[in-house]
Amino acid sequence: MNRHLAAASLLAGPLLAAVATFFWDGDRYGVTAGAILMYSTVAWIYGLLAVWTRIGERRPWLGALGALLALAGFAGGMAFSLQGFFEGLFDVSGPASLAAAADHPVAAALVLWIPGPAFPLALAALGAALTWTRLAPRPLALLLIAAAALFPLSRITRTDLLAHAADLLILTAFAALAYLHLRTDHPTPVPATP
Template identity: 40%
Template sequence: MTTSLPDPNRFLRPMQGAALILGAALFAASTFFWLPTGTYGAASGTVIVLALVFMTYGLLGLLEDMRERLPLYSSIVGLVLVYGAFGGAAFGVRGLYDELFHFSRQASTAAVETFPLAADLLFYWPGPLFPLSLLAIGIGLARSRTSPLWAALLLCAAGVAFPFSRVPRVGWVAHVVDAAILLAFAYLGYRRLQPQRRLVAA
């Protein structure tokens, strides 16, 4: 005889699902707050930091789903994700100070390069790791079969296209990439919002 018990993750999974959706929505919204120069400012920087908090929380849940089949892979990607999100948040905070002190993009870059090692550790090394982690999570989802293949491939495509929208700050490209991220995250988040139950022997 079996008995249906509530999923012990009944609160965690929905929170992570909601975080995926909210984080991707905030991330997409942040692009609309870019300064006319195409750089982050106080508003866009703040929104991007909040977005990365929610996105990271949700993405860690996706990594946990694939841990049983890909234990080493998911553990490494989790570390890469956290460092990459930290780097993205650092760029957001930098945007606040750039607007506060009226720095152009060139002046901001020159200022942080006064401390080259610190700039590398805070900005330039972790910066590429967030889109790389999106690609890696997409690959992991496909390999572990913990999500539909189309959602995994869409996440991979967003990770590959991400640098082409943020590095040159091309607005329309950024919106397209944001839409791809939002679509993938919305679907993956919706799946985590669905209740799950497990069967145990009575």
């Protein structure tokens, strides 16, 4: 994979996601934020797959499973972005949207409720995998894990301050990851810290 394009992807994806939060319509994504978030997932996945490929060079099964988890997480992100987009477009409230989803429990589970939690799980898994393979410093891995914990809390409670904090943690972690990715094609492991 092209490392410059991957690094740009690692920056553009979380940056667009952070921008989308500023365009929430009340406590929901809405048309503008939903559209921005949709393009965030498209921008982000290339770089994330490049990182999981590097992890896979050291731990093939871990890299493959991590890439699948990342894809599932971004499928959930895409679904929620489009849900917000269409709620805003058709002027449907959040409760009405959830009630409509409840009328289709299997489809809602497959589209929203199963892939939705995969995104924060993918962030936590990435932090753990980077630590295990020693491809990133432990503080970066811990930042990813902290972001993975804060992200669902911020989206479930629909709290602006928490959402911006989660976005900032994610953006900071991925900016550092983009820098590490650019540093070399095949980085040497980071020495273990006591």
